[in-house]
Amino acid sequence: MPVEMSRAPARTVFINGRFLGRPVTGVERFAGMILNEIDSTLASAQAGRFVVLAPQGVARPAGLRAVGFQNVGSRGGHAWEQTDLWRASKDGVLVNLCNSGPVLHGRQLTVLHDALVYRHPENFSRAYGAFHRLLGRLLAKRANLATVSDFSRQELAKLLGVDAARIGLVPNAVDHVLGVEPDFSVLARFDLQTRRFFLFVGSPAGNKNLANAIRAFVALDRPDVALVMVGGAASTFAKSLLGELPPNVISTGRLSDAEILALYRKAAALVFPSIYEGFGIPPLEAMALGCPVIASDIAPVREVCRDAVIYFDPYHVASITSAMRDVVDETVDLAAVRERGLARTHDFSWARTARQVLAMIAEIDRGNRITNRTSAGFHP
Template sequence: MPSGTPPHQIPIYVNGRFLGRPLTGVERFAGGILHAIDDLLDDEQAKAWTILVPKGVSLDQGFRKIAVKTAGRLTGHAWEQIDLLAASRDGILVNPCNSAPVLHGRQLTVIHDALVYRFPQGFSRSYRLLHQTLGRLLARRSRLATVSDFSRKELSDVLKVPVETISVISNAVDHMVDVTADETVLDRLGLRDRRYFLFIGSPAPNKNLARAIQAFGALDRSDVSFVLVGKAAKAFSKGEATVRPAHLLETGRLSDAEILSLYAHAQALVFPSLYEGFGIPPLEAMRENCPVLASDIPVLREVCGDAAAYFDPLDTGSMSRAMLAVLDGQADLQALRQAGRLRSAEFSWKNSATELLRVVTTIASSSR
């Protein structure tokens, strides 16, 4: 049993602001790891834990042992900096989603990547300035963690803190274990008897979607579609992909059950990112026996290992050749699937939760 309760029953609070936001990779990390902690703690240990949320957020979040409580009357960043600070002052605060009250004296903050510093063009000026400043303040006021060794080195560089002081608490994909695939999505999208490549993500600049669309268009194949799952692509209005290729299908946001079915039937997941803090979709695809075509960038090499076929994300010809190798049988898909299943099994929320508990206990011990 992990030591989930630090010495002397110090209260442990969790910044639950994420529970009132739409589900993205950051929120998925927070939910996955907290539910794993809920499973790991015994009843006595769980008494020390409380998830604090702003008003209006449901208290029924599926936790069996950890309490969820409303704190304060404010919302947004003001809630975090004022109400959350006041409610958690007597204990340790765990912040799983990039931000935290800067005046808290004993806390762990998970900053998932250095994207706001490395790709500032993907954010509004106000968001960029706020989160760049917040990150620098938290680097001085909080114990930091992140989701990959790549991100640890990146954050160490941009925030000017020793790399060894930043913990690595990985993402995982076993949140899909209890999801049942919704096969009706194949009929609704006209994909039941059609081959397709799959993209899961947003149209943010770091996702490099415009080049992936160009690479698909260069195939000029009428027998294959490119399915884009997520927010509507903006590539066509940016001058990067001025011609919309045929057989491109934008689905908008889909449920996990629908995405699970798309993974199971896709020719391959195409993950063309220029920059990531981790990259959850490739591991999800691997778990569902879907081959992965990924950008040859350090973080994806770290996450995917030898279980993906890599391409140059700046070269649309390289992407096209990777897709064509799948369609024409040149790629060893059986080997990719087998390696993918083994690779995805290495990541679990239980392991990540155990590491977070270890870090929290270290904070508690050092603050006595």
């Protein structure tokens, strides 16, 4: 049911819609879900006060009702953000949901999802990394900041010289998977109807630690079990690591949400071997769909998943192999793992996170700095 905000904002609230022209990764998923929830939350009295601003050529999202939409400016990319977006939004409150925003804007909320560009610069080109590290430091001086986990909040506070209490918390959620009908035809396409398989969902970026996951699976030496890797570049990465892929290592390329959900439903377990994350959405997605998770024993995964997954040491191949073997040999109580996983997902809701974003917007509109008290609904 639409609700009134506790106080109508005096200024127009502009939402940076640059993300709408990009492929959907975890960051774009976050932004899209927050936009949808804000749109469905706003009462009719608020219609017109919230407006998405996007570069030329970016289409209005289907289904927007209360939130307006405008294409502005003539540039693209970061040049659009720093000039066209700033000019169009400078008299209002600006909300940037995807790691960047115009540094000249004095009344903005910017969500920095993690500190990856500082902690793992090798993942990025030299120019990209240098620009985003500088942009983050400039935004830390000008913008109100938020992030998706307490782990990332502490990381960003340390690296950017910001009081952690001044970084709001707006966690990812998982209920987006519940309204999607799985497309089980993907199982036949990859000959998985009757095979047991582990699932990896993500990119082969260095922090994702896919190399150790593949080595661990090969060491498992179970010809009756497959490792299915979902992601656009996973096949190229794996071939450079192993030469030709073993018959039981399958790279699917990019898949639709419905196809990925079908794999979650049928997988023996999701393998999440990251050595660094800001949050980690795939474990939550798997847990919500009844798929056991074996995951890296690192702080952000512990924060999000608690006791709902089987942990391994991501730096030791033998530890990952041991967790895989526990699953295929069923030496752990997988039913209990599934039950704990489902229970943990109930703590995350896109509607709750959107309400936290709206609370921060109201604070900024009143001329206040946000604090982590606006994140009281989430307990890491």
